[in-house]
Amino acid sequence: MTLSIDPSPSSFVAVSSPIPLTRSSQVAHADRDIAGGRLVRVRRGIVAPASLWAALAPWQRYAARVHAAAMTHPGIVFSHESAAAILGLPTFGEPLEVHALDTPGTTSRLSGGIRLHTTRGDRAVVDVGGLLVTSPLDTAVDIARSRNGAVGLAVSDAALRGDPLLSVEALVAHNEYRISSRGRRVARWVLHRASALAETPLESVSRAAIEWLGFEEPRLQVEFVTAGMVDRCDMWWETARVIGEADGDVKYDGTLQAPVTAIRKEKDRDRRLGHHSSGIAHWGWADVARLTPLRGALRHAGLRPVNPEASRDLFALSALLGGRGRQGRETATPPRD
Incomplete structure (x- = not known):
């Protein structure tokens, strides 16, 4: 491997294997x-309980498989979803293949369950906790070029949140200046919309779905003050005076607090936000996957489409999240918030 390694420290910390290997x-x-x-073979030569x-x-299974590949292939440079898994960027479901870069000038191929990608040497490689991965910038651009737009947006948003030195302008410029033009046009939709203000993968995917459903782009993380209390909403449509809240499952599953407490706090918060809005829409992963509940929640809150629906993009997103259409192992489960 003749790729150069960026010596500057990374703001990302490597995600450890979720189980002993x-x-x-x-x-x-x-x-x-x-x-x-009693044991399971994670990959050839590597086992786990x-x-x-x-x-x-x-x-998590995918992250374990990536770490197993690092054990059997010292010096491997992970890319695409595999780099995202190590960097802590969103990974959707359990991808079929581990992705890595090959020596510049070679041909992309599949070898031993590892998808080796050709490179022109225009990607930066960083050392994160002893593992070599494409930089967050390159990882975001790779996924924006080659995966569903909603996935690309979730990864790009997370990359911006995780690295204060990374900007939308840098993402856009890097996509344009890459030697290869493959996927460049597709990535533009993602990278021009990326924002560090989207706080969770659900918010990022929701933003894509909302645009494809024909609704106006919202402002993100807007604060409202009611009787001295500050509440920040996920999305705000000022013209329609509608608030949107993307509620991840973890909010109600008892991990952070009792579900009853979470519901009570949400109702109190909605009452305060009601002083500033004409309607509040709540939705979760299942609503985005099926699309009809998301569309209905937004309409019920008072929002109306301003553009035709992007049917092809919506079908692909629903299939990706398991809402309808063909569902493969690679895209069966969204990331947890």
Whole structure:
């Protein structure tokens, strides 16, 4: 590998493997334990406890597979979703392949479950916790060029949140100046809309869905003051005086607080925000996946479309999130907020 490594420190911290990984050569009876269901083969030569593996979410299994590839291929340079998994950027579902860069000038190919991508040497490589990955900027551009626009937007938004030195202008310029033009036009839609103000993957994906449904682009993270209390909403349509709230499942699953407490706080907050708005729309992952509930929530709050719906983009997004259409392993589950 002749790619150069950027010596400047990264603002990102490497995401560790979610479960312990062990080389099968270090286990006395690895094949027997795999056959007996005590171990699972993460990739050839790497095993993990089957009970821990079964408890992982899809994106966590993918992160474990990426770390397993790092163990079997020292010096590998991860890219695309694999770089995103190490950098802590959103990963949707459990991608089928680990992605890495090959020596400049070679041909892209699949080898041992690793998708090797050709490069012209115009990507920056950073060392994050001893692992080599494409920079957050390059990772965002790679995904914007090659994946669904909603996924690209979620990754780009997260990259901007994670690196205060990264800007929309830098993302746009890097896409234009890349030697290869493949995916350049597709990425423009994503990169021109990227914003660090979108605080979660659900907000980012919702922004894409809302535009494709024909609604006006909202302002993000607007604050309202009521009787000395400050409430910040996810989205605000000033002309229609409509507030939008993208509520991730973690808000109600008891992880942060009791569900009853979360619901009570939301009602109190909605009453305060009601002094400033004519309607408030709430939605979650399932509503975005099915689209009809999201459309209905926005209309019920008083928002009206200003453009025709982008049917092809909406169908692709719904299939991606498992709402309808064909659903593959790669896109079966959205990232958790």
